[in-house]
Amino acid sequence: MKQLSIEKNPNNIEGLIVIKPRVFLDERGYFCETYNKSVMYNLGVNIDFVQDNESLSTKGVLRGLHFQKKFSQAKLVRVIQGSVFDVAVDIRSGSPTYGKYFGIELTSENHFQLYIPKGFAHGFVALSDEAIFSYKCTDFYHPEDEGGLLWNDEEIAIDWPISIIDEIIVSEKDKKHPTFKEFKEGDFKFF
Structure with a gap:
């Protein structure tokens, strides 16, 4: 019995994987498998997660675009x-x-997951009144190692679905991230 479907390299971006687990629904609610190390290994992802994080965001909160430099x-x-x-x-x-x-809508109803390998900046915007976001990481968080890109950088040109949001809420720290041009011109080489 197939437990999930996989989309590897969406938008031709190597390493990204969209995981769509099979959800078993009945009168009691639902059940789905959210992680299976052997399935990931069969996809060519041989990693160990060392930290789980969770955040609560209200509608319009935009977090990102974040990455860690040395401790990717x-x-x-x-x-x-x-x-x-x-x-x-x-x-x-x-x-x-x-x-x-690559952008995708992740919801508590579709149960989709996104695997993001090392070497990516990551962010999201909450579309619902409240969103609880969960992520597993392969290295520990190191605050001194943080990096970021400006969320609305013109060169990257992310098509954020913000027309349905009254106000975008971005932290002061995230407002100060460099543009992609500044990032490329810096002496920081990622991977």
Whole structure:
């Protein structure tokens, strides 16, 4: 019995994987498998997750675009409650899709997950009144190692679905991230 369906390399961005688990519904509610190490291994993802994180965001909260420099993290992300538009930007120097992004709506109803390998900036915007976002990481968070890109950078040109949102709420820290041009011109080489 097939437990999930997989879309590898969406938008031709190598390494990204959209996971659509099989959801078993009945009068009691639902059940689905949210992680299986052997399935990931069969997809070519041989990693160990060391930290799980969860955030609650209200509608319009935009978090990102974040990454860690030396302690790069691969992530498996999903939404437990509500909905978000989730984005991964390829910042692997030398990658044929360097500077390209993939966006997907993750909801508590569709149960989709996105696997994001090392070498990506990541962010999301909450589309529902409240969204609980969960992610597994392959390295620990190191605050001194944080990096970021400006969420509304013109060169990356992310098509955020913000027309349905009254107000975008971005932290002061996220407002100060460099543009993609500034990132490329810096001495920081990612991967």
